[in-house]
Amino acid sequence: MTALAQNTAFSKNTDAVNWIPYLTKNNNFIYVDKNLKKQPFDSFTKAEKFTETGYALVGNDKSEIAIIDSKGKFVLDFTHYDVEIQKVNNVTLMMKELEYDKKMPLWKWDWNIMGGDIQKTQTYRKIEIRVLETNQVLFEQDVPLHDKQYNFNIHHLDEDHVVLNDILFEIKNSRFQKIKSRIALTLEDGRYVPASDNSFEIHSIKNKKPLLSNLIGTQVLNLTVNKQAFVLDSINMDRYAPLIPKTLQDTKSNDVYVYPQYDKVFPKEIINASARQINFLENVSLLYSVNNTPYFILGRFNYDHDIWAYDWLYVDEYGNLLTEINVKNFFILDQIGRAVWPDKKMIISKNEVEKDYKIGNIFYVNNSEILFLVEVIDSEKKSKRGLWNSNTKSWEIEPQYQSIHVLDSKKGIFALQKVEKGTYQLYNNKMKQQIGTSAYQWISSDGAVQVDQENQERLYFYIDIETGKEYRD
Incomplete structure (x- = not known):
C-alpha cells in the first residue's frame, strides 16, 4: 500500500x-x-x-x-x-x-x-x-x-x-x-492482527471492536466432500511456527480464514470432486487464500520430482474445485524470495533452456506481474541467470549472466554481472541496450557505486542509473 x-x-x-x-x-x-x-x-x-x-x-x-x-x-x-x-x-x-x-x-x-x-x-x-x-x-x-x-x-x-x-x-x-x-501482522484495508499466546483477533483502524475474534490456529480442517465427511490434516505446518498461524478457525462458527489476508471463509463443503481430486485432497499440505478473489490454492508436495515442487488444485469460496485460475499479481514466495506459486513449470518450460540444462531458482521481480529472474544450471552445476517474460514466453535478457540485480523495475534498469566476482554494467531492458561504458564492483538502486582502483583503493560515488552519468571529478 x-x-x-x-x-x-x-x-x-x-x-x-x-x-x-x-x-x-x-x-x-x-x-x-x-x-x-x-x-x-x-x-x-x-x-x-x-x-x-x-x-x-x-x-x-x-x-x-x-x-x-x-x-x-x-x-x-x-x-x-x-x-x-x-x-x-x-x-x-x-x-x-x-x-x-x-x-x-x-x-x-x-x-x-x-x-x-x-x-x-x-x-x-x-x-x-x-x-x-x-x-x-x-x-x-x-x-x-x-x-x-x-x-x-x-x-x-x-x-x-x-x-x-x-x-x-x-x-x-x-x-x-x-x-x-504488540501488532504481529498487518493486512490489507487497514486491518491488523495483534500478537497473542492462543486466541487471536482481526482488527481494523476503522472500528473500535474487532472484526473477528475467538480465532485459534489450526492445522486440521473438517469438511464434507461430495456430502461425505472429510478431513484435511497437516495443513500449513511450518518448521518454525509463525507469530500468527496461517489458518485461523472461529471457535464459535468453525469458519476457517486463510493466510495471507484472512479475508474470506474457506468452504465447508466441496462438491462434484472426482476420485482423482479426492486422492489429491488427501495429501494437501499447503493452503493459501488469493487476495481479492474468490479462490484458494491447494498444494500437494510432489516427492517424485527431481527438485522441490508442488502440484496444485484450486477451490472457490462456494466449494467448486478448479484445475486452474486466472489471477494477476499474486505470488507465493519462500523466505528468501523464490517463487513457489506460480511454480517453475507454470512460468517457464524446460524447452526454453539448452539441452542438459536444468531450471534452478526463480525470483519474482517486484512491481511486475510477468518478469522473473531465472537461474539455469548446466551438467557441471554451474549456473547462469536471465530475465524471463512469462507472458510472451521469451527471454528479456538471455541467461548468460552470473548475477542480475534489479535497480528500477518500472523503468527497466538492471545491473548485469557477466562472470563471478566481475564488475557490473548498467542495462536498459526497455531500450535493449547497455547504459554508458563504465563498470562497477556494485551498483545500488539509488545510484551509489563502488570502483576498485589499481592501487587497491576503493572509490564510492554516485551515478545516474538512467544515463550512466557519473557525479565526480
Whole structure:
C-alpha cells in the first residue's frame, strides 16, 4: 500500500530531493543539482542523497555520522552512533544505535568453570528513534545485543496509520500517537492482527471492536466432500511456527480464514470432486487464500520430482474445485524470495533452456506481474541467470549472466554481472541496450557505486542509473 503525504506545519525544500553528492578530486563530497550547480554547503568525507523531506546523512574523516537539512544546518551533530533516516508519510524518522559493553551485576556474570574465565560484561545496544521535525522520541532503550531488533520495518495501514516495531501509531500534525502495542501482522484495508499466546483477533483502524475474534490456529480442517465427511490434516505446518498461524478457525462458527489476508471463509463443503481430486485432497499440505478473489490454492508436495515442487488444485469460496485460475499479481514466495506459486513449470518450460540444462531458482521481480529472474544450471552445476517474460514466453535478457540485480523495475534498469566476482554494467531492458561504458564492483538502486582502483583503493560515488552519468571529478 502506498502512503499518502499529509499537510504539516513544516516547510520542506522539495529541490533537495534532486541534489546529488558529487565526489571532488580532493575525495570530498559536495552537493550539486542536476546541472552540477554547487549548493552552499560544506564538503564532507561521506554523503548520501537527501530524503524527500529534506534531510541527508553526511560523514567526516573520523568515521562519524551527522544529519543536515536542506539549508546545510546540522540537525544531528557528528556522532559515533550508527544513524539511519527514513521518510514516513511527510515526516522523517531517525534511528541511531550504538553497541557497548555493559557491566553486569554478580548474579548475571557468565561463569566459564572449565575455562576459568568470568564474563562480567554483556554487549548491549543503545537505541533511539525520533521524529526529526518535532523532536518527538518514539523509542529510547538499552537492549541486549541479541534481543528484539528495533529497525525501520514500517507497515502502512493508511495515510494516517503505521506500524513500527510492533506498535500501531496514528500520525496527526506530524506527531505520532500510540494506539496499540504488540501488532504481529498487518493486512490489507487497514486491518491488523495483534500478537497473542492462543486466541487471536482481526482488527481494523476503522472500528473500535474487532472484526473477528475467538480465532485459534489450526492445522486440521473438517469438511464434507461430495456430502461425505472429510478431513484435511497437516495443513500449513511450518518448521518454525509463525507469530500468527496461517489458518485461523472461529471457535464459535468453525469458519476457517486463510493466510495471507484472512479475508474470506474457506468452504465447508466441496462438491462434484472426482476420485482423482479426492486422492489429491488427501495429501494437501499447503493452503493459501488469493487476495481479492474468490479462490484458494491447494498444494500437494510432489516427492517424485527431481527438485522441490508442488502440484496444485484450486477451490472457490462456494466449494467448486478448479484445475486452474486466472489471477494477476499474486505470488507465493519462500523466505528468501523464490517463487513457489506460480511454480517453475507454470512460468517457464524446460524447452526454453539448452539441452542438459536444468531450471534452478526463480525470483519474482517486484512491481511486475510477468518478469522473473531465472537461474539455469548446466551438467557441471554451474549456473547462469536471465530475465524471463512469462507472458510472451521469451527471454528479456538471455541467461548468460552470473548475477542480475534489479535497480528500477518500472523503468527497466538492471545491473548485469557477466562472470563471478566481475564488475557490473548498467542495462536498459526497455531500450535493449547497455547504459554508458563504465563498470562497477556494485551498483545500488539509488545510484551509489563502488570502483576498485589499481592501487587497491576503493572509490564510492554516485551515478545516474538512467544515463550512466557519473557525479565526480
